[in-house]
Amino acid sequence: MSLIELQRDLRNWLIREDRWAARRLGDDSAPGLRVYLNNYRGQLVACLEDSFARTRDWLGDAAFRQAVIAHIERVPPSSWTLDAYSRDFPATLALLYPDDPEVAELAWIDCALGEAFVGPDAPAADAAMLGDVDWDSATLQFTPTLDVGELSTNAPAIWSALAVGDVPPAAEPLPETGAILVWRQEQISRFRAIDQVERQALLAARGGLSFAAMCDEIVAALGQERGIAFAGQLLGQWLADGLITRIEERSVSI
Amino acid sequence: MIAPFAGFGLGLRKPHYAEFLDHRVAVDFVEVISENFMIDGGRPRQILRDVRARYPVALHGVSMSIGSADGLDGAYLARLRALIDEIDPLFVSDHLSWTRIEGFSSHDLLPLPYTREALDLVCANIDRAQEALGRAMLIENPSTYIDFAPADMTEWQFLDAMCARTGCGLLLDVNNVFVSASNHGFDPIAYLDGVAHDRVRQIHLAGHSMGEDLLIDTHDRPVPGSVWDLYAHVLPLLGPVATMIERDDDIPPLADLLGELAVARTIGRRHLRRAA
Numbered sequence: 001m002s003l004i005e006l007q008r009d010l011r012n013w014l015i016r017e018d019r020w021a022a023r024r025l026g027d028d029s030a031p032g033l034r035v036y037l038n039n040y041r042g043q044l045v046a047c048l049e050d051s052f053a054r055t056r057d058w059l060g061d062a063a064f065r066q067a068v069i070a071h072i073e074r075v076p077p078s079s080w081t082l083d084a085y086s087r088d089f090p091a092t093l094a095l096l097y098p099d100d101p102e103v104a105e106l107a108w109i110d111c112a113l114g115e116a117f118v119g120p121d122a123p124a125a126d127a128a129m130l131g132d133v134d135w136d137s138a139t140l141q142f143t144p145t146l147d148v149g150e151l152s153t154n155a156p157a158i159w160s161a162l163a164v165g166d167v168p169p170a171a172e173p174l175p176e177t178g179a180i181l182v183w184r185q186e187q188i189s190r191f192r193a194i195d196q197v198e199r200q201a202l203l204a205a206r207g208g209l210s211f212a213a214m215c216d217e218i219v220a221a222l223g224q225e226r227g228i229a230f231a232g233q234l235l236g237q238w239l240a241d242g243l244i245t246r247i248e249e250r251s252v253s254i
Numbered sequence: 255m256i257a258p259f260a261g262f263g264l265g266l267r268k269p270h271y272a273e274f275l276d277h278r279v280a281v282d283f284v285e286v287i288s289e290n291f292m293i294d295g296g297r298p299r300q301i302l303r304d305v306r307a308r309y310p311v312a313l314h315g316v317s318m319s320i321g322s323a324d325g326l327d328g329a330y331l332a333r334l335r336a337l338i339d340e341i342d343p344l345f346v347s348d349h350l351s352w353t354r355i356e357g358f359s360s361h362d363l364l365p366l367p368y369t370r371e372a373l374d375l376v377c378a379n380i381d382r383a384q385e386a387l388g389r390a391m392l393i394e395n396p397s398t399y400i401d402f403a404p405a406d407m408t409e410w411q412f413l414d415a416m417c418a419r420t421g422c423g424l425l426l427d428v429n430n431v432f433v434s435a436s437n438h439g440f441d442p443i444a445y446l447d448g449v450a451h452d453r454v455r456q457i458h459l460a461g462h463s464m465g466e467d468l469l470i471d472t473h474d475r476p477v478p479g480s481v482w483d484l485y486a487h488v489l490p491l492l493g494p495v496a497t498m499i500e501r502d503d504d505i506p507p508l509a510d511l512l513g514e515l516a517v518a519r520t521i522g523r524r525h526l527r528r529a530a
Contacts, residue, residue, distance in 0.1 A: 003371050004323035006402070007355040010364055025400065031467035032365075032399030032437075039362040047361075077359045080317040080330045081289055085361075121295035144294075187297040 014040045015076050044072050044085060051086040051114050055093070055107045057162040067096055083118065086111050102171040105155035105180075112147045112182035113189040119145035124185070124242035134249045138211045140238070141246035143183050146206070148199065151178040156193045185242035192241070197221055201234060210250070211235070256390050256423040256455050259283070259344055260494035262515050262522070263312070265501060266305060270508045275304055280512060283344055285498050288315040291341075292333040302341065312345040312456065312496070313337065314425075317359070320379050320393065321352035321366045331386040338387055344496070345456055347392035347425045348383075350376065350413065367402035368412040373419075380420040392455055393417075394425035397433040397462075397471035409434070410448040417453040424450065427458035428484045429477070429500075433469045446488040454492050459485060459518060460500040474503035477514055482521070489525045497522065 001009075001024065009021035013033055022033050048068045049056060056064040071092040077085045090111060094104035122143050154172045161168040179199035182191045194202070197218065205214050211231075218234075219227030238244050261282025266274060273279060284305060291302045305311065318330065338346060351363035366372045384390055395413060407415070413424060426449065435442035459482075461475035477499065489495070497518050499511055 002323075003321075003367070003369070003375060004355070006367060007323050007352060007364075011355050011358045011360070014360055014362075015358070026403065029400045032401075035399040035465060035468055035470060036362060036364065040360055043361045077361055078357050080319075080327055080354065080359055081292070082361055083293075116296075118293035118296040118298060121299075184296060187300070 010036070013037065016073075041072060043082070044068075044077065047082045047085050048089055051083075052089060052107055052110045054159050054162045055103065055110050058106055058158060058168065059103065067093055070096060083114070086114060100171065101173075102153040102155045102158060105149075105151060105153055106159055108149050109155060109159050109180065109182065109191055112149065113191065116145040116147065116182050116184040116189040119143075119184055122245045125239065125244045125246055127239045129247070130239075133247050136210075136212050137250045139208060139248050139250060140205045140211060140244050141248060142202075142206050142238075142243055143245050145182075145184040145189075146243060147182045148203065149180045149182070151180045151193060156180060156191060159191075181241075181243070183241070183243055190241070197230070198234060201231070202238075211247075255421070256345070256392065258455055258494040259310070259496045261310075261496050262519050263496060263498045264508075264511050264515060265314075265498065266311075267501065267505050269505050270511075271301055271305075273508050274309070275301070278308070279508065281309065281515065283310040283312055283496060283498075285312040285314050285500075288313040288334060288337060288346075288348075289317050292330075292337055306341050310344045311341055312347065312498075313341065313343040314394075315346070315348040316363065317353055317361070318348040318383060319352045319354040319359075320348055320350065320383065321364075321372065321376055322354050322379065323352075323375060324354075324356055326379050326382055326386075327354065328386075331383060335387050338389070345392050345423075345425070346387060346389060347394055347456065349394045349396050350409075350416070351396045363396050365396065365398040365400050365402065368405040368407050368409055369402075370406050373407075373412060373415055376416055377419045380416065380422050384420065384422065390421055390423060392423045392425040394427050394458065395430050395434075395449075397427070397430040397437075397469075399437055399468050399470075401438040408440070408445075408448070410445050410450075414448075414450040414453075417450050422453075423455040424453045425456040425458060426454045426488070427460070427500075428488065429458065429460040429462055429481045430471060432481050432484055433462050433471045436469045442484055443487060446484060446491070449488075451491045452493065454495055457485065457488075457492075457495055457497045458500050459497065459514075472503060473500050476510075477517075482517065485518070486521050486525075489521060490528065 009024050012018035012021040045068055071089055074092055075088045090104045090107040093107050097103040158168040179194050180191055181194055201214050201218055215231040218231045222230055263281045263283035266284040266286045349363050353360045431442050431445050459477045460473045461477055463470050463472040499514050
C-alpha cells in the first residue's frame with residue numbers, strides 16, 4: 001500500500017468508520033484505530049464545547065452533545081486551526097433547529113465573539129481629532145474585527161442573561177429583521193443589537209461610501225431633521241464603541 | 255546544526271499565564287503550542303509577547319503535518335514564519351506524524367509507516383519547511399497506537415536517517431518512547447541507545463494512562479517512575495539539552511510542575527557530577 005493510500009484509509013476510518021479501510025490497515029490495527037478515532041472525536045467535541053458555551057447553556061448538555069455529534073458527522077475539519085472548525089457549527093444548528101432560530105443565532109454570537117478575540121489589532125480612532133475633519137470627503141475605516149450578522153430573534157438578550165447566570169428570557173421573534181455587530185474593543189470582544197437603518201449605514205460606510213453620502217442616505221430614509229440627528233448619534237456611538245480606527249479625507253477630483 | 259541550550263522548562267498553559275507574567279518563575283525557558291498563537295492579534299498574542307520579554311520561548315507545533323503525502327500547507331508555513339520572526343524562538347519543533355490529507359485535517363497526530371517511501375517524503379517536507387521558516391527544526395518522536403508492517407526500519411533508524419538527510423534536530427519525548435515501546439513490544443532502552451544522540455536538542459517528559467487495550471499518551475498526570483528511569487538512562491548519552499515537563503490536561507498548580515522540574519534538575523545535576 002502506498003503512503004497516500006494508507007493516509008486516505010485512515011482518514012476514511014476517522015470520518016465514517018470505514019471498515020474496509022480499517023481492514024486494509026491491518027488485522028492487528030483495531031485497538032489502535034479505536035484510540036485514534038476517540039482522540040479525533042474528542043478534539044472536535046472539546047473545540048465545540050469550548051467555543052459555544054452559551055449555546056450549550058441554552059440547549060442543555062444532552063441536546064448540545066447530539067448537535068456536536070451531528071456536526072462532526074456532517075462537517076469533517078479542513079483547516080490546520082481548530083478555530084476554523086467552529087465556523088460551520090451555526091449552520092448545522094440551523095438545520096437541526098429550523099423552528100428555533102435563536103439557537104443558530106446564539107451560536108453565531110459565540111463564534112463571532114471568539115473570532116473577534118483573536119482578530120487583527122487596530123487601535124481605535126481618537127475622538128479628539130474630529131475637529132479637523134473635512135466631513136464632505138471623509139470616509140470611515142472600521143476595525144477589522146467587526147462582523148455584522150442577521151438577527152430574527154432576541155438571541156442577544158438570551159446570550160447576555162446566560163453569560164451572567166441569570167434566567168434567560170423566552171425566545172421571541174423580533175417584530176422586524178434586525179442585525180447584530182460583534183467586534184473587539186481593546187482586548188474585549190463585544191456585541192450590540194442594531195436596527196436596519198444602522199445596519200445599512202454601517203455596511204455602506206464600511207464599503208467606502210463617504211460620511212456625507214451616508215448621511216444623505218439616512219436623511220432619505222428618516223427625513224431631514226431626524227436623519228441628521230441620527231447620523232450624528234451613529235458617529236458618536238461608533239467612536240465610543242471603538243469601531244472606527246481611522247477617518248480618511250479624499251481629495252475630490254472634478 | 256541547531257545550537258544546544260541546556261536548561262529546564264515548562265509548557266506555558268492558560269491557568270499559569272498570570273504567574274509567569276507577574277512573577278519570575280524558576281524556569282530556563284517555556285514552550286508554547288505554536289498554533290495557539292498563529293493568530294492575527296488580540297490578548298493571546300500580546301501575552302506571548304510579554305512572556306517572551308521575560309523568558310526564552312520554544313515554539314512547538316502540532317499541525318505542520320510533516321508526513322502528509324500531498325505536501326505541506328503554504329499558508330500554514332507563512333503564518334508560522336511570521337510568528338518566528340516576531341518571537342525569535344529558542345527552538346521550532348513539530349512531530350514525526352501527519353494530520354492533513356487532501357483537504358482533511360485530523361487535529362490528531364497520526365502515525366507513519368517507517369518505509370523508504372515515507373522517509374523520502376518526510377525529508378522532502380522537512381527540507382521545504384526549513385527553507386520556508388529560514389531555520390532548522392526539531393522533530394519529535396510520536397507516541398503511536400498502530401505498528402504498520404512490514405517496515406523497512408525501526409523508528410529510531412528512521413529518525414537517524416531523517417536527521418542526516420535534512421539537518422534537522424530531535425525533540426526526544428521519553429514518555430512517547432515508553433508508550434510506543436509498551437504498545438508495540440520493543441525495548442525502550444534499545445531505542446534510547448540507538449537514537450542519534452548528537453541530534454537531540456530537547457527532551458519532553460510527561461505522563462500517560464492505560465486505555466482499554468493500549469497505553470495512551472494523555473499528558474494528564476505526573477511523570478511516572480518508568481519515564482524518570484528512561485530519562486536518567488538517556489541523559490548521560492546526550493550533550494547539552496533542554497528538558498521540559500509537558501502537561502496538557504488536569505493541569506495542576508504551577509508549584510506542582512515546578513516540583514517535577516526539580517526532579518529533572520536533580521537527575522541532571524547527578525549526571526553532570528558523574529561526567530565531571
